[in-house]
Amino acid sequence: xxxxxxxxxxxASPERIWSIWSDTSTWKxxxxxxxxxxIDGPFRQGAHLxxxxxxxxxxQMQLTKLENGRSFELLTRVIPGTTxxxxxxxxxxxxxxxxxQGLRVGGPLGPIFGPxxxxxxxxxxxxxxxxxxxxxxxx
Numbered sequence: 001x002x003x004x005x006x007x008x009x010x011x012a013s014p015e016r017i018w019s020i021w022s023d024t025s026t027w028k029x030x031x032x033x034x035x036x037x038x039i040d041g042p043f044r045q046g047a048h049l050x051x052x053x054x055x056x057x058x059x060q061m062q063l064t065k066l067e068n069g070r071s072f073e074l075l076t077r078v079i080p081g082t083t084x085x086x087x088x089x090x091x092x093x094x095x096x097x098x099x100x101q102g103l104r105v106g107g108p109l110g111p112i113f114g115p116x117x118x119x120x121x122x123x124x125x126x127x128x129x130x131x132x133x134x135x136x137x138x139x
Contacts, residue, residue: 001110003104008099008133017132021099024039030132036052045063046064048060049061061076062076074086079117081113082106082108083106105117
């Protein structure tokens with residue numbers, strides 16, 4: 001399954017980026033798509049989240065994979081017959097970190113909708129990652 005992704009370098013440390021990324025209450029401050037986030041407890045594998053977008057949409061999500069301090073994946077269903085998995089990662093890089101976010105489109109209709117939507121959705125990751133880096137670098 002193809003991953004549609006974007007990444008960028010930041011001078012913020014991996015620990016600083018992780019502390020922001022794993023605190024969903026901050027997402028509205030740096031993610032241009034998020035108006036608010038709800039989570040049913042700590043940031044842990046299996047947690048359920050609800051994202052409210054600035055376009056007044058609501059997305060139910062589940063944190064399906066977690067490697068503390070490094071990466072996590074969120075699963076949601078945006079289009080009937082598909083699953084969207086958002087893969088987020090921070091890793092050490094010279095002078096700071098590399099942060100990335102990717103999208104895999106699965107489900108019975110994934111092979112149809114992935115090529116139709118993957119690059120378009122991934123294009124929005126640039127602004128999101130820039131916002132995360134800016135907050136990370138300011139702290």
